[in-house]
Amino acid sequence: MEKKNIDIDVSKLTSNCFRQSKVKGECMLQMRVPGAVIKAEHLKYAVEIAEKWGNGDFHLGTRQTLSIPGIKYEDVSAVNKFLQSYIKGVEVDTCGVEMEVDSNGYATIGARNIMACIGNKHCLKANVNTTELARKLEKQIFPSPYHIKIGISGCPNDCAKGHFNDFGIIGLVKPEYDYERCIGCGKCVEACQGHATRVLTLTEDKKISKDSCCCVGCGECIVACPTGAWRRNPQEFYRVTIGGRAGKQYPRMGKMFLNFVTEEVLLKMLANWESFSADVLNHKPVYIHGGHLIDRAGYYNFKDKILAGVDLNPEAEVADHIYWAETEYRANIHVK
Amino acid sequence: MAFSLNYQKIDDILAKLSSDYDIYAPVRLVGEGKFSATDRIQYDKITRAEQIVYNEKSDFSPREIISPITQTLFYFTENEFIENLPESRSIIIFARPCDINAFKRLDKIFLENGDFADSYYKSRRDKVHFALLDCKGGWESCFCVSMGTNKTSDYSLAVNFNSKTVEIEVNDSSFNKYFNDIKQCSYQYNFVKKNKIEVELPEIRPEQIEKISDLQIWQEYGQRCKSCGSCTAVCPSCSCFTTRDISYKENKKAGERRRVWASCLHPDFTEMAGGHSYRETAAARIRFRTLHKIYDYKKRFDTVNMCVGCGRCTDTCTQLISFATLLNRLSQEIKKLSVLEEGVEYVSKSSSS
Secondary structure, three states: OOOOOOOOOOHHHOOEEEEEEOOOOOEEEOOOOOHHHHHHHHHHHHHHHHHOOOOOEEEEOOOOOEEEEEEHEEEEEHHHHHOOOOHHHHHHHOOOOOOOOOOOOOOOOEOOOEEEOHHHHOOOOOOOOOHHHHHHHHHHHOOOOOOOEEEOOOOOOOOOOHOOOEEEEEEEOOOEEOHHOOOOOOHHHHHHHHOOOEEEOOOOOOOOEOOHEEEEEEEHHHOOOOOOOOEEEOOOEEEEEEEOOOOOOOOEOEEEEEEEEEEHHHHHHHHOHHHHHHHHHOOOOOOOOOHHHHHOOOOOHHHHHOOOOOOOOOOEEEOOOOOOEEEOOOOOOOOO | OOEEEEHHHHHHHHEEEEOHHEEEEEEOOOOOOOOOOOOOEEEEEEEOOOHOOOEEEOOOOOOHHHOOOOEEEEEEEOOOOOOOOOOOOEEEEEEEEHHHHHHHHHHHHHOOOOOOOOOOHHHHHOOOOEEEEEOOOOOOOOOHHOOOOOOOOOEEOOOOEEEEEEEEEEEHHHHHHHHOOOOEEEEOOOOOOOOOOOOOOOOOHHHHHHHHOHHHHHHHHHHOOOOOOOOHHHOOOOOEEEEEEOOOOOOOOOOEEEEEEEEOOOOOHHHHHHHHHOOOOOOHHHHHHOOOOHHHHHHHHHOOOOOOOOOOOHHHHOOOOHHHHHHHHHHHHHHHHHOOOOOOOOOOOOOOO
16 A cells, blocks of 8 residues: 555545545546436536546446546545536536535535436437436435435446446337338337347238237337338337346346336436435435335335325336346345 | 419318318327437327328328328128228318339239239329328438429419418319319429439349349348338338238137238248248348349339438438438449449359349
8 A cells, every 4th residue: 555644535535426446546437427418518517627636547437427536635625616617517507406616516416417318319229318308317316315326228238238227218109100101011019029029920911019018118010110110109208127237146127117108207306315315314315226226125115105296107017026136146134 | 374372271171171081191299209209200190280281201101091000901701792892971181292202113013913913002092182282392311302202283283381480382272162262372382302312223223133132232221221111111112911810719710801002121031831031131131121222113114213212211210211312322333333344254253133
């Protein structure tokens, strides 16, 4: 270890979005990029911080933050002062977060950066505007001291890996079938077989039959259809997975909690996360994965509390039970 | 004669016309496009002017109004059948010159191909009047001027929508009665004179066809084309259909015969008994479609080319194939063929038609 006389409150440093480095005396700043989209002009802040106070490197954070390693502890307050207009530009001006921005940097790291794929502004597959949703959610969760990790994907491909977040949000479409426009070419059947859940079949009459039970709402049939027989229903829907996480002991992929909910339902449900967390944690915001928190509360308790006051849309489905499946690097994890 | 109207007045006239005609125009289906947060523009019945999408090219062509995608031809029982000729009122279609010219191409196929006229097509087609939509300069993928389809005289009305007013040229005196007491103006339809792209059509001599079929360009496009058939679905001059007999589930002895659009880009288009197919590769299929559009049809009917240069195939292609670019490249390739030394014996590599 380097023989340096350093005295830093690491937990306060972490809450301020600076991560302790193995290099004694240094830390790494993590700048939030909600939904992973900012104006290019905001990148200049990262460049300047990296060149002026960092070690010149720039790291693309694994949660899509702009991360600047090699910042000296003594420079943290200068960096925070410089960060003020970035935080205002991104959090207040872009996301509409209601907060006072001062020169002390980020107030909390609790609610983590909201990850997202590029969404329907660009992607041919996406069903929703992930950037806009991320910004609405940022307004709702930041700056909460309670830990929450959200990943948003525009379609069930889940490129943003929502399945490994506390909450994975996936944009869905409910395709409408127009019998008269269908020429029975089977392109949608091929697409569904190749990319999705094989719910479409070509009937004897050369039209399409759909097993609606297992449609994942990806919209591949719509894109594949040459005549527009599959029509995009303009109402956007979401799937929500919960409890996903990585980790050394027992990584767990998130399981489906809600299916085909509207944005209104989604936002109202997530608005209950903070009070649910406070309740389970006895009002002490500590670092705990969402999945563990749900385990601690029990799924049924979680379900009641997180859906309290939420009027589900008619299409919405809610998981009765959750059967978690973990990769147990340490066996018998539930036996204490 | 031409008239200038505000939107209230044009709606009054549309209401009067609606009692005599079914009026079809391109309408916008908001958020129902192929991709998320995109619209779809396709033809539908309208009653009000604000429904008409006048400043964008429609994604689908008006041909489905006259030649429906799925059409029941007759119903049958064991001993009888009942013909299902469409009972149609008179029709007004808001369309641009390219699409009106495309109907002329369809007329050849449905009414003059062989020694009988297709009564299902004819029963509706005979009742069509066109209201010419102003192109307002056209769009980037259009090449109507190159195809000679930028003009038409087959229209009853010509209409120019502006933000507050609508100008209408009446080209058919039977429509005069709808325009009593309307302010006259000097509007005249502006036919597009120049497109952003020009297409040089290849000159093909029949004896070159085999060599043209063997051109490498088809292999290249065959690699790119996914055989989705979207280009044929949006095409105003495509006419291919297949027939299907449907037996009702409760009583297999009763049923109906339908015709349904077919696409020469789909692998099963040339499939025969035993599973044999003439055109097994995407390359062969895209070659067939291209040559049909700019050579075969013209040769068959000794008339104009089938393609009207609307560019919808280019607009819809998810593999970003531009039909205009393909045609220009083909022309260059054929020119190269033509300068090959005479007397060099050509050995065909192709066994397909």
